[in-house]
Amino acid sequence: MSEKRYQVFISSTYEDLKEERKAVEQTIIRAGDFPVGMEAFPAADEEQFEFIKTIISQCDYYVLIIAGRYGSLAPDGKSYTEKEYDYAVEIGVPVLVMLRDERGELPANKTEDHPEKRAKLEAFIATVSDGRLRKGWTTTDGLKLAIREALDYAKATKHRPGWIRGDQSSSQETLERLVAVQEENERLKQVLAEAKPQVAVPENLAGLDTFITLTGKYSHTRPGQYSSTTSSIEIATSLGEIFELLAPHLMQAKPDRTVGPIICEGVWRRFNTGNRSGRSFVMTDELFQTIKIQLMALNLVSVKTAKTVGGGVNLFWSLTDMGMQEMVRRRAMTTEQ
Template identity: 35%
Template sequence: MSKKYQVFISSTYQDLVEEREQVIKAVLEMGHIPVGMEMFSAADEEQWKIIARQIDEIDYYAVIVAHRYGSVTPEGIGYTEKEYDYAIEKGVPILGFVIDNSAPWPRDRCETETKAQQRLASFKIKVKSRLVNFWSSKDDLHGKFSISLMKAITGNPRTGWIRADQVTGAEVTKELTRLSSENASLREQIEKIKRAEDTQVDEVRSAIRILSANKRSLGARTRDKPKWEDVTFKEVTLADVFHWVAKNMIVENSSEDIGKNIALHLEGPSYALHFPIGKNIVIDILADLAALELVEPSKKKHSVSDTASYWSLTKLGKQVLKEFRRVLLEEGIQASEILTETE
């Protein structure tokens, strides 16, 4: 039996007219039913009840976020965010699409008021706490939305709608049996994925705790002070050292350059050009990071004449670096908000 699914499309309106049209087009091309807030007056509280009733009946909810927060309710929350929160409360599968910060965008379609910018930043963090797609243009959004909806339908099939003339007793029973079996299988797969994700989260947190708890006394030779007896040592955590060197090990980095990365953060650009950090110290640090399964010898091939040793991040190492960077980015947003409020 052919099912049609209702997809609610939520976003600010005037700045995303063309983008919404592309998403509506994608829903129709796939043979499903788009539902949009342009059908209602979002500022009318009575109409909000109609919108809420629509969300109660939809199969999937798509939110598109660009550079405007939009109109707000008397309680101070944007209508788009209110729709988003309500869909989550009702357990509707969410398809999130946030504009890539590097994408070109007209200034007249961006928030200019500080309060609205702060609300938008907070809303983006909320949306990005779940799996989202980043888009850069209406055509890019069209393609990513189509793929995302197809995956949602396959991985999380909903009730949907079926023509009455397609429903017969035997076929319904057969379909229900198939869906029940499929649902059980999908639940089992989701549970496995969730357990794997939980395990990974635990591994990341454990690694960060160990890195933060271990301290090192490190110093670097400089061009002004090339002798080790003149070096000033500083106490840093292994977490600091990992963060200094990890971003240059996403592909690979040599042991010598890893030492220079550490020296740069200890002494700035005046570090000695040849082994500013003791070779044995770099080896010791790499051994500790390898023991935590954060780094490993690079698998890339090099010429026979290249005798340097190269290191790369492991999968766990990349996840730990990602967590470090995410926290720094979120702290940057919070610091910006605090600064703005005190000005």
């Protein structure tokens, strides 16, 4: 008699349940089955969700872990976790709900601070609790036990196709199914890797030795006066000097709105001759955008949109590999110094 193995999709919010997801994965593997989760995929978006739906449709069981977070919202206002659940229910994949007990004892960083998302979480919990196999847990060990019991019960009462070893099957159907999933996964990875747009860079692109004039304003207080005065200022420098000042700050990604002040502060400190008492120099937005585009064109910085901790979207600056090399070349001390 052949022995089946089952593919189990793990769905949950991610950042607050990393440890719990790992525990569930280990439990599923020790049971002889195959866990599948969001760790295998890039950050959630609508296009990626369409691919995840194909993976859910190939799974035998769907495990939903809920604690204190509702998760990132899709354009329709639902979290991607709830959309995964809805799809599993729609296509008839058995759902095993692991609901965190005593959620009021969770730390603040593992709960929703927005009233609307808290309300959506409670509504989601009410939905999944209606007529579903549900287990409670409060600790990681308790979650392991709950998932093992729920999975054993589901296998006994909700029969699924599962997977059979190639040497135990009279046909190649199972092997072909596995190979197809692997090939589709590799194909999607390749598509995502090649999806970066190609930007045409001018052949006569200005380099880091190009001098530019930073035009802006600064505030200062004249001797004998209490109120500050705002004056115009022009500071001549090179793009290379600006990059040299900025680069160390970009070894970790920085939000776009913080980069301009970093440049202004660095330029002011380096070029202020000491006869100005103020330090609130602010360059024009047009100049800031020009500097951004030029450093991107030189492949020294990368500026991309990414999700923030609060679930929003923002632009973030970071160094490219070439930018890292250029920073080290310019900033590292040598024995001649």
